[in-house]
Amino acid sequence: MTTKTKEANSESILSDIAINAELADYSPVKGCMVIRPHGYAIWESIQKTLDKMIKDTGHENAYFPLLVPESFLQKEAEHVEGFAPECAVVTQAGGKELTEKYVVRPTSETIINHMFSKWVSSYRDLPLKLNQWANVMRWEMRTRLFLRTSEFLWQEGHTCHATHEEAKEEVIQMINVYKDLLENYLAVPVHIGEKTDSEKFAGALDTFTIEALMRDGKALQAGTSHDLGQNFAKAFDTTFTSSENKLEHVWQTSWGVSTRLIGAIIMGHHDEVGLILPPKVSPYQVVIIPILKKNMDNSAVLDKGYEIKSDLEKLGISVKIDARDQISQGIKFNEYEQKGIPVRLVVGARDLENNQVEIHRRDIRSKEKGISLDGLGELVKNLLDEIQTNLLERAKNFRQENTKNVKNIEELAEVLNSSGGFARAKWNGDVELEKILKEKFSASIRCLPLETELADDYPCILSGTISSENKEILIAKAY
RNA sequence: CGGGACAUGGCUCAGCUUGGUAGAGCGCUUCGCUUGGGACGAAGAGGUCGCAGGUUCAAAUCCUGCUGUCCCGACCA
Incomplete structure (x- = not known):
């Protein structure tokens, strides 16, 4: 109980802090953790704040079951491809083999869409905006307390809209809600950006992310908001009759943040003594x-x-x-x-x-x-206000000090191989860059930030060309 | 799933090389003395040495398998 936190250069800061601060403990089940009262109170604090934000933007809470028929997952091709390997499957119950296997939800898109297809029939039923607070399970290769556990707690919002435009607005609105939560409550500054095709959610047209920078120089995807297009609507035949009496598929979104946010607090705010909590999320101030x-x-x-x-x-x-x-x-x-x-x-x-x-x-x-x-x-x-402000400012300064503009791979290498942090660059969209990042640097394009900073004549990191078609990107090693 | 390290009382660890049946510090209990940044003294309690096999007269120690944790990769919120 009174063991001192190891030196700040330790490679296991996360688990040291989580254990010493009594946020969590290891469970007898591989990859799962027990969230202890101090950690759970932080989660409740986050929940309370975010739940209000979600309701204030017109969403209602509901609850869908833990188990999902395996066949549901297979209805959306990209979705099943993305999630099948990490699903836990129930094959037996009541002492018998089940005729249909159940998947422990890795996310609830499929079962929710199954229900949506029953509930939506007219444009008058739209928009349909639900959220659920739940646990999900993804069988991960390598787990870390809070940042990646096999079972985690999260909220997942799921909405249906009559038009793609409206769905896109929802996606942007919610990613901004997350930014607000992270910056003004957790005091963790984030970049809002778009994921590349290879990084986006399995089954989405487009994924928006909030990317934070941890004190060890690694980036953390702290929340995502997806434009699902009509992919699930088509797979589950979720249709409505429009005001022009035409049968159309709904346009959908989903968005979520998880107990990973507690990991973001730990890795975003700590010193050699241990955890530093922003007053607004601290179980007691x-x-x-x-x-x-x-x-x-x-x-x-x-x-x-x-x-x-x-x-x-x-x-x-x-x-x-x-x-x-x-x-x-x-x-x-x-x-x-x-x-x-x-x-x-x-x-x-x-x-x-x-x-x-x-x-x-x-x-x-x-x-x-x-x-x-x-x-x-x-x-x-x-x-308390001053501490809250100071933590955010400190994190912003840290991020600024650890963000470098890079023109070519050599400059990128300097950033990634030294202190870490974000590298800001221009990119012509050639997926070759992602291959190089992964193979040579174990890094990735974290996002295409919505707020850009580089001049139009900044050259592509890969080709060196200057073009208005080039997109600005943030590169980093990530959790 | 690959590579490395580790698993001994509640915690941190020693003992293992060279096999002979378990130790320290902290914590815990009781008493005394203390008390403004992790006090001190005395007396106690607490471990089938991660699990399962094997070798041996004898295993914490040697061998095999398994499980878990940490670190580094591949995969991912």
Whole structure:
């Protein structure tokens, strides 16, 4: 419990932090993890925020079953090709071989479309905008806590629209919702971009992504939003009668983010001590440590602690007080620092006399004694805002420092073989580049960013040609 | 799925080369003494050495297989 986090240069920062901060633990099942209360509370915090955003944009929650008939998956050719290898399949139940095998959902496109085809018949039924919070399973070769586990929690939105235009708007709207969530709540800056054909979702016409940069220089796909076109509608015969009385297939989207976001927080915000949580997603924003003395009357100190807690809570700040005796405050300090709690208040007998507390902020590990209790609430509230802002700014600066424009493969090699980070380039679309990236650098085109920065006359990284047809791309090694 | 490393009390690890039936530190329990950044002393509890085989009079130690974890690749949210 009190083991210290390994040095920042350790190659296993992710698991060290996840274990030491008590976010998760390994399960007896390969590739799966147990999400512990501190980790699950972060997920609940993300859920609460995102769920509201999803509802505010006109979606409703529903729930579809865990098991999907295997035949459903096979209805969409590209989809089955993309997912079949990583599906867990139920072949037996009730002591008998099943006549039809069930796939443990790797995503719910197929079963949801099966239902959509029953529910949609008129343009008056559209748009149909659903979301579900669920677990999914993908049998991965190599798993890592939060970033890639065989089972993970996520939300998947699924919508049907009368026109492709409207579906495209939905796709863009939701990827922007994700950007908002990542930047303004998780304090993780992201690039919105389009995936290349080889990287897009199996069965989609187009995939939009939010790409974040982790502190180790690797990129992380943190969320995706797909334009499914009419691929699933055709496979499942999801049709509607238009206002012109014509039978048409619906246009669909799907979009999701997962518990990987907790991995993004871990790998986006940490130091040599451990996790650093943005105040807005921290299970509690302030921890109060009363300095307790054994064999003495601590009631005045404890009362003050609870009083401060109550005062802060009135201002909408979430507070935990750790009143355990028998455990020294030093151990508690360390525990909450490892867990990433943004602000710590320490109150002891001496503070009581002077009407003050000691305050510690996790992001920059600064400590200040003698903070007056008068106006403490406002001070803490502002401090939390400042920490939230600082984390985002710090991550933005880090990303900027670790993004280099590259004109050719040699310049690219320098970036990818040194500190990592994003390489920004122009590309003529030749898939040869993706082959080179994969084989020589274990890297990939993360996206074609919507917000471009390079001048029109910047040359293609592969051919050196200058053309208005060339697209801007972000290249990186990725998780 | 390939390459490497590892698996010994709750945690971190020693012991394995050279086989003789298990240790340390931390944590835990009790008592005392302490107490504003991981205290100290004393006495205790706790392990069929990842699992399954094999070799041997005897296996934590040698051999084989399996499982899991970590790192590096291929695959992917």
